[in-house]
Amino acid sequence: MKFSGWGLTNRADARLVTISDAPTFAKALKNASNLTPAIPRGNGRAYGDQALSDTVWSSRRLDHILDFNERTGVVTVEAGVTLGELQAIFMPRGFALPVTPGTQFVTVGGAIANDVHGKNHHSHGTIGEHITAIELMRTDGTLLSLSKLWHRDLFAATIGGLGLTGFIVSASIKLKKVAGPWIDAESLSFGSLDEFWSLTQESSSNEYTVSWLDIKRNAVRGIFNRGDDSTDNPDRPAPSDRSVSVPFTPPIGFINGLTVGALAEGYWQLGKRGLGRTVAHYKPFFYPLDAIKHWNRAYGPRGFYQHQALIPADAAREGLEALVAAVRNSSERSAVSVLKTTGKRKRPGLLTYPIEGVTLALDFANRGDSTRKLLKRLDEITTEFGGRVNPSKDAAMSQETFAASFGEDAIRKFNKQRDPGISSAQSKRLLGK
Numbered sequence: 001m002k003f004s005g006w007g008l009t010n011r012a013d014a015r016l017v018t019i020s021d022a023p024t025f026a027k028a029l030k031n032a033s034n035l036t037p038a039i040p041r042g043n044g045r046a047y048g049d050q051a052l053s054d055t056v057w058s059s060r061r062l063d064h065i066l067d068f069n070e071r072t073g074v075v076t077v078e079a080g081v082t083l084g085e086l087q088a089i090f091m092p093r094g095f096a097l098p099v100t101p102g103t104q105f106v107t108v109g110g111a112i113a114n115d116v117h118g119k120n121h122h123s124h125g126t127i128g129e130h131i132t133a134i135e136l137m138r139t140d141g142t143l144l145s146l147s148k149l150w151h152r153d154l155f156a157a158t159i160g161g162l163g164l165t166g167f168i169v170s171a172s173i174k175l176k177k178v179a180g181p182w183i184d185a186e187s188l189s190f191g192s193l194d195e196f197w198s199l200t201q202e203s204s205s206n207e208y209t210v211s212w213l214d215i216k217r218n219a220v221r222g223i224f225n226r227g228d229d230s231t232d233n234p235d236r237p238a239p240s241d242r243s244v245s246v247p248f249t250p251p252i253g254f255i256n257g258l259t260v261g262a263l264a265e266g267y268w269q270l271g272k273r274g275l276g277r278t279v280a281h282y283k284p285f286f287y288p289l290d291a292i293k294h295w296n297r298a299y300g301p302r303g304f305y306q307h308q309a310l311i312p313a314d315a316a317r318e319g320l321e322a323l324v325a326a327v328r329n330s331s332e333r334s335a336v337s338v339l340k341t342t343g344k345r346k347r348p349g350l351l352t353y354p355i356e357g358v359t360l361a362l363d364f365a366n367r368g369d370s371t372r373k374l375l376k377r378l379d380e381i382t383t384e385f386g387g388r389v390n391p392s393k394d395a396a397m398s399q400e401t402f403a404a405s406f407g408e409d410a411i412r413k414f415n416k417q418r419d420p421g422i423s424s425a426q427s428k429r430l431l432g433k
């Protein structure tokens with residue numbers, strides 16, 4: 001079958017092996033020599049070549065909820081359950097995921113493998129902070145139970161482990177209590193990065209913050225969103241799940257140099273209309289992009305790159321200015337740019353991405369060499385400021401950028417925990433094997 005990452009820039013033919021239960025998988029691993037090398041795959045939302053290899057083990061049939069303890073809020077689920085499915089089942093019972101990324105179409109296995117963060121990193125950290133146990137299948141056919149007490153080094157390597165330490169069969173997650181599915185939300189506009197920083201400071205007590213940024217030739221502007229779980233559960237209808245879709249990949253992308261300015265203007269006008277306070281349903285608040293299914297196809301057959309840079313707190317203002325200036329001075333324009341701040345939290349995984357600082361995620365239509373030249377420049381700026389590039393969004397960073405991002409020592413410790421039967425196109429690019 002043909003597989004790609006969400007950005008559609010990396011494609012590969014791979015043999016698909018669907019995993020439907022652990023005992024059969026273990027037996028097959030012990031008896032069949034042609035099941036490896038392979039890479040686990042969830043719902044294909046990583047942008048680049050992370051879930052690509054000659055053989056792909058899909059978790060999508062591991063879709064059962066195994067246990068739920070109403071008293072502790074700990075749910076044990078198979079790895080192919082999506083975060084959206086969990087939210088839909090548990091929100092009505094007064095529980096929610098403590099951390100969720102910007103799309104609900106991510107599996108539990110995929111969320112752990114990139115130790116995902118959301119709009120509340122400063123208050124709830126990454127998903128790994130809330131994982132109490134993992135069942136991991138190694139390619140020798142052994143099923144291991146990992147936690148902070150059992151196989152703790154392998155546990156820490158598997159959280160944010162890019163799929164390279166084994167196949168996550170199931171995991172236990174501690175959910176948080178909520179009154180209902182509503183968020184007390186507020187949107188404000190800003191006209192400069194200084195204003196963005198003032199709003200950030202002013203919003204330090206809000207659980208969620210995220211901003212959309214428009215990088216114009218001579219200025220920036222944006223919409224700052226903040227919110228908190230509502231303590232009320234008003235009896236009002238949830239928004240309909242009907243969504244529009246980009247049904248196929250058009251031969252020429254809709255999002256290109258000619259349309260990107262108009263797209264940003266449209267988004268700005270829409271954002272301005274929504275300024276002020278509101279009670280928002282969690283779906284449009286957490287997952288605004290999910291309203292358009294397969295929106296990645298709008299970039300056309302060449303796809304697009306996302307670059308997410310994290311600049312540490314002590315260099316955040318300067319680093320952010322430098323990244324924005326690099327985009328302005330290039331021939332590329334970012335179609336969607338998102339700013340998030342990250343807090344001082346524990347890093348549960350050896351390769352957990354967030355440290356305290358600010359992240360800037362930029363989406364660029366793939367125009368070939370000129371786009372990759374800009375990505376390289378953004379990598380350089382990020383590491384010059386002591387920052388890191390997000391591997392879940394990456395399709396093009398070099399081994400040197402990865403090493404500068406995560407540090408040789410962490411990478412050495414991580415390599416010791418890797419499963420020798422697992423590799424991906426990304427691992428070959430970033431780790432040499």
Ligand SMILES: Cc1cc2nc3c(=O)[nH]c(=O)nc-3n(C[C@H](O)[C@H](O)[C@H](O)COP(=O)(O)OP(=O)(O)OC[C@H]3O[C@@H](n4cnc5c(N)ncnc54)[C@H](O)[C@@H]3O)c2cc1C
Nearest residue numbers: 042043044045046101102107109110113116117162163168
């Ligand atoms: C619109 C959009 C918004 C996003 N927003 C955010 C965000 O706010 N924050 C954030 O942190 N990320 C974000 N992401 C990135 C996304 O959360 C991650 O890439 C996530 O890992 C994708 O999960 P998946 O199930 O699609 O996995 P895939 O893309 O299929 O795989 C991703 C990685 O997980 C590994 N993996 C998958 N299943 C297993 C398993 N069972 N066992 C072991 N390894 C496994 C794969 O080998 C691969 O390394 C976003 C992505 C999109 C498309």
